Amino acid sequence: MAIFGDLSNFLVLYILLGIVCSSHAQLQLNFYAKICPQAEKIIQSYVQKQITNAPSLAASLLRLHFHDCFVRGCDASVLLNSTPSTKNQTEKVAVPNQTLRGFSFIDGVKKAVEAECPGVVSCADIVALVARDSVVVTGGPYWNVPTGRRDGRESNASEALANIPPPTSNFSSLQTSFASKGLDLKDLVLLSGAHTIGISHCPSFSSRLYNFTGIWGKQDPSLDSEYAANLKTKKCKSINDNTTIVEMDPGSSGKFDLSYFQLVLKRKGLFQSDAALTTSATTKSFIDQLVHGSLKQFYAEFGVAMEKMGKIEVKTGSVGEIRKHCAAVNS
Numbered sequence: 001m002a003i004f005g006d007l008s009n010f011l012v013l014y015i016l017l018g019i020v021c022s023s024h025a026q027l028q029l030n031f032y033a034k035i036c037p038q039a040e041k042i043i044q045s046y047v048q049k050q051i052t053n054a055p056s057l058a059a060s061l062l063r064l065h066f067h068d069c070f071v072r073g074c075d076a077s078v079l080l081n082s083t084p085s086t087k088n089q090t091e092k093v094a095v096p097n098q099t100l101r102g103f104s105f106i107d108g109v110k111k112a113v114e115a116e117c118p119g120v121v122s123c124a125d126i127v128a129l130v131a132r133d134s135v136v137v138t139g140g141p142y143w144n145v146p147t148g149r150r151d152g153r154e155s156n157a158s159e160a161l162a163n164i165p166p167p168t169s170n171f172s173s174l175q176t177s178f179a180s181k182g183l184d185l186k187d188l189v190l191l192s193g194a195h196t197i198g199i200s201h202c203p204s205f206s207s208r209l210y211n212f213t214g215i216w217g218k219q220d221p222s223l224d225s226e227y228a229a230n231l232k233t234k235k236c237k238s239i240n241d242n243t244t245i246v247e248m249d250p251g252s253s254g255k256f257d258l259s260y261f262q263l264v265l266k267r268k269g270l271f272q273s274d275a276a277l278t279t280s281a282t283t284k285s286f287i288d289q290l291v292h293g294s295l296k297q298f299y300a301e302f303g304v305a306m307e308k309m310g311k312i313e314v315k316t317g318s319v320g321e322i323r324k325h326c327a328a329v330n331s
Helices: 002-024 039-053 057-069 103-116 123-137 157-163 171-179 185-196 206-210 225-235 259-265 272-276 281-291 295-309
Strands: 199-201 245-247
Touching: 039 057, 039 103, 039 123, 057 103, 057 123, 057 185, 057 295, 103 123, 171 185, 171 272, 185 259, 185 272, 185 281, 185 295, 206 225, 259 272, 259 281, 281 295
Parallel strands: none
Antiparallel strands: 199 245
16 A cells, blocks of 8 residues: 555646646746846847838848747747758758748847847747837837747748648638648638738739639639739739839828728639638638727737747757857858
8 A cells, every 4th residue: 555655646746747847838928037137138139220211121030930830830930041061952942931921030139139139039939029029119019928938949841831831722721721720710810800900922822813723814703803903914914023112002101091891892812812701701701800890909919810820849958959140050
């Protein structure tokens, strides 16, 4: 009996220790308060100075955070360069990431933080904080960013292609993709709202104009005909145009507002994935609620969705590492 009693006590202690370790491994607000108290202020100051002069970069940094989190979780794997020694093609070179911007910006932030606290603040946390702070500088919403993420050591182009939902996605594939990351349909709508700022390139939607469903000359019937004609005449004049940039929220692409959702309801969303949001009664209802609600409410709900996304499959505790340079794993 004594043996079983000792074993029982040991198991209880083991479980309690596991709970404690697990709780310590979770993200938390002000994670760096004691180990690098100036970290978030340094990041905020850098963002304030740079984004004020280049506000269009805010959308790019927000997109960078999204693309990072959807592949291997929010672990800065999207920042890693391919190396000749491993012959591995990293996420950076994958088709969905070839138009990403902001890598040098993240390197600049990392350098500033490293000067204050070497080897303490992860690149993954920097990506998450920079996304929030850059949106705030442009007048957009604020949201909580719990920190304590650690950086991953692996990055594969094939995984980016498999996990990042393309702009040609239909509703079913979007639902499946987001659900696999622990995000629901409301999160899908709210996070799509990030399309209210920023630009895209013709290849992301030109099939809707020239060869929808692979049939040359066929136009996506879900796209407003006048809007489509305008895009073909003034923007993407050829299906081979790979350089022209187009606002995702025409006339309001620098302002974080509800205009994007209003355009989606008018069949003027730029991507198939935008139009797909109206093919489900549930997501269309969420859009209707947002359009008829207040900007303050949208900001609050968008912030909740962003905080949730920022927790996808994070590495904490002793998993991963704190990279010295964001583009390379530690040697």
